[in-house]
Amino acid sequence: MNIKDFDKYKKAEKSISVVTCYDYWTATIIEQSDIDAILVGDSLAMVVHGFNSTLPADIELMALHTAAVRKGAPTKFIIADMPFLSHRKSINSVLESAGRLMKAGANAIKIEGVTGHEMTIKYLVESGIPVMGHLGLTPQSFNSFGGFKLQSKTEEAVLKLIEDGKKLEELGCFSIVLECIPDSAGRRVSQALNIPTIGIGAGGNTDGQVLVLQDMLGFNTGYTPKFVRKFIDGANLVKSALNEYDSCVKSGEFPGEGESYGG
Numbered sequence: 001m002n003i004k005d006f007d008k009y010k011k012a013e014k015s016i017s018v019v020t021c022y023d024y025w026t027a028t029i030i031e032q033s034d035i036d037a038i039l040v041g042d043s044l045a046m047v048v049h050g051f052n053s054t055l056p057a058d059i060e061l062m063a064l065h066t067a068a069v070r071k072g073a074p075t076k077f078i079i080a081d082m083p084f085l086s087h088r089k090s091i092n093s094v095l096e097s098a099g100r101l102m103k104a105g106a107n108a109i110k111i112e113g114v115t116g117h118e119m120t121i122k123y124l125v126e127s128g129i130p131v132m133g134h135l136g137l138t139p140q141s142f143n144s145f146g147g148f149k150l151q152s153k154t155e156e157a158v159l160k161l162i163e164d165g166k167k168l169e170e171l172g173c174f175s176i177v178l179e180c181i182p183d184s185a186g187r188r189v190s191q192a193l194n195i196p197t198i199g200i201g202a203g204g205n206t207d208g209q210v211l212v213l214q215d216m217l218g219f220n221t222g223y224t225p226k227f228v229r230k231f232i233d234g235a236n237l238v239k240s241a242l243n244e245y246d247s248c249v250k251s252g253e254f255p256g257e258g259e260s261y262g263g
């Protein structure tokens with residue numbers, strides 16, 4: 001899909017499927033799938049690098065992983081996360097950072113929140129950089145939220161969420177991620193906006209869904225949020241293959257004739 005398809009899908013009431021991806025070999029598999037778009041999320045700090053929040057991700061890391069994903073998925077629409085604080089600096093610095101992600105192969109960048117960086121979003125959009133918004137649970141603010149908590153639980157908070165969504169639409173965002181909010185809040189924001197919403201833990205009435213790839217493939221053996229569905233039991237499949245390899249090595253069954261050069 002390309003950026004124009006986001007609007008088309010919403011008008012046609014066709015759901016948009018997004019997964020995260022951080023590396024080359026995984027990207028080659030997604031490239032061959034029906035998935036609509038890829039998010040190089042700053043969740044890679046947690047999922048790939050083992051940190052307990054997304055804050056350690058910086059622009060260097062995001063650009064490196066974005067380049068790897070682009071090489072593996074040459075035709076997919078790729079969105080790259082602007083890491084913690086990178087969009088809260090001088091406009092020159094923000095342009096430099098966003099430019100690095102675009103040059104690494106992103107088609108768009110994603111920025112958490114809106115208050116205080118309205119003009120930054122507008123300037124990026126005017127500079128030819130498509131911007132995706134991100135509201136609800138914005139993990140870069142987990143210290144302010146007191147953890148990865150469900151957001152928009154009161155009517156007042158839902159009204160603020162709708163207002164922020166409209167603001168992002170006016171500033172020129174082409175789509176917005178809604179994370180970890182009640183179903184009704186996800187539905188109401190999606191109905192109030194013309195641009196498509198992509199939900200993660202935002203119920204079934206957003207215009208699309210995004211999941212962390214390792215969560216939906218069952219490779220996350222730690223804590224997984226309630227909104228995750230494991231479409232395969234990846235960790236156990238890989239564990240079985242590893243144990244089979246181990247046993248074949250130890251029994252001498254591997255390598256066989258066809259896996260050796262003879263002579």
Ligand SMILES: Nc1nc(=O)c2c([nH]1)NC[C@@H]1CN(c3ccc(C(=O)N[C@@H](CCC(=O)O)C(=O)O)cc3)CN21
Nearest residue numbers: 043046047054139148149150180212215220225226227
């Ligand atoms: N592997 C992974 N998957 C993700 O979806 C993800 C990350 N990492 N890292 C960045 C953020 C953090 N995310 C999270 C993490 C935890 C919850 C969580 O524990 N949610 C509670 C809600 C508790 C409440 O306030 O009621 C839950 O029970 O699901 C939600 C989103 C989503 N993102």
Ligand SMILES: CC(C)C(=O)C(=O)O
Nearest residue numbers: 020041042043177200
């Ligand atoms: C969870 C998604 C929306 C994200 O921002 C990430 O993976 O970093």
Ligand SMILES: [Mg+2]
Nearest residue numbers: 041042043081
């Ligand atoms: Mg993120």
